[in-house]
Amino acid sequence: MIETVDQTAWGVFAKRIRAGWSRDRSSNKGFQLTAEDIEIVTSKTCRIPITGVTGAGKSTFLYLLATLKWPRAGEICWRFPDGKRFIWGKKGKGLSAEELYVLRGQYFGFAFQNSTLLPHLTVRENLSYPLWQRGLSTRLARKITDEKLGKVRVESDPKLAEFLGRFPSQLSGGQRQRAALAQAWIHDPYVLFADEPTGNLDSQTRREVMKVIDNWLNEQPGKRLFIWVTHHDEDKIRHGVAAHIEVRNGAVEWKSA
Template sequence: MTWGVQVRAATVGWGDFVLQVGGLTLDANAISGRLPVLGRSGSGKSTLMYLLTFLKRPREGWVRWNFPDGSQAVWGPKGLDASSTLSLTDIRRRCFGFAYQSSTLTPYLRVRENLRYPLEQRGGYSDAEMDRKVHAAMDRVLLRDKNGARIEETTPEEFLERYPNQLSGGQFQRVALAQAMIHDPYVLFADEPTGNLDSETRREVMSLVDRWLTVGDRMVIWVTHHQSDALDPRVNHWLMVANNRCHLRLKGGGKLSETHSEQG
């Protein structure tokens, strides 16, 4: 495996609900950097994300992330294993980005301040570097046509001074995704980031992710209720969560090789 995540004999949940992930190996290159997660409401898709992002400890088993820079993190019932070379803070500030249907944008902060926040948390950037990254992100967020000309009349500087409640639904989600990606994480986790949007706006929002994936070693894992996401020609695997289990599927409905997934 070049880089990616492995899960072995993990169970996670609370109360009477327990999700089982018997065995799973996700190589970032093998899955083309894109992995949708599908399943019915209440099946455990978000629970799986909590496990993969180290937000919920497994009752048993473990999760191991190997990152492109050679660092690794192992997550088990007691938290981070001693073999991990990163702290939880490092993982969440440097390696992971998070985008949700109910966004993490802070309502009393302007767009500029919301975008700067992950950079300030990660550290290592000067004010000038943060300003450059914020303006670059904002330029990507403002819609353009197929020839690259900006569609929206708003300039990046004007847009940066807005508050979240002054944005349209599509603008809000594009800014939320920009916030999740601005610190250059290896993995973007998105939980129904476009669930409330119409199909055209949804394509506009996800185009930000497409552009983000073209730079460096990156992967996006996103929960979706759109079956069309699994049919995207750029997607060759997807995760199906059903009956308290997680299954890795191949494009076309084929069975997986044992090197990719063995479900207990």
């Protein structure tokens, strides 16, 4: 359970986490990730970059917080603005299938370096697909989709109707990434997880994408959290973050500014 002075704050507490994976199966050599006590609360910040060299374990820690990987030991506890708490430990113990569905499908949004847009669907169809799965009408799904995508476009993009009708292969790298962000936000999550969301983009496009994320955070101050893996120091500096998470040789540490 997260204990904070400000009871209106929400966030995550990772306690004595241990995780591991095999780097070289032929030699059976493994790698250990450790996090003693890492606490992220929104009363302190809404932007948390995870930094470190390639192979340090940045993505693994992100996935642990996001229920995409399970710890081998330790405990992770999330507390959300609606007052609900979710706690799990080794191999997801403590989470029911229904709770996992709520976390992944309602509370968390995911955006990755490689777009998850389906190549055979248009941008609008990609964004509408999860809404159709929930039983929303085509009309309502279209309305929500148009609204979300309208918030991630920039001046250099084509008109909204044209943008929505394109296939992923017809988009630039920046356009694909912003469409993927709209896809991640389609269900209004509390937390956006991103693994190198700007890794393949040039500096100008990277700034545009990060600006879009800033706008999303500022729409509902205190009710949204952005946690992302980055190797671009300028992302951390430009966001003026109060602190960040550093992963070095498998050890996860909280670093104050």
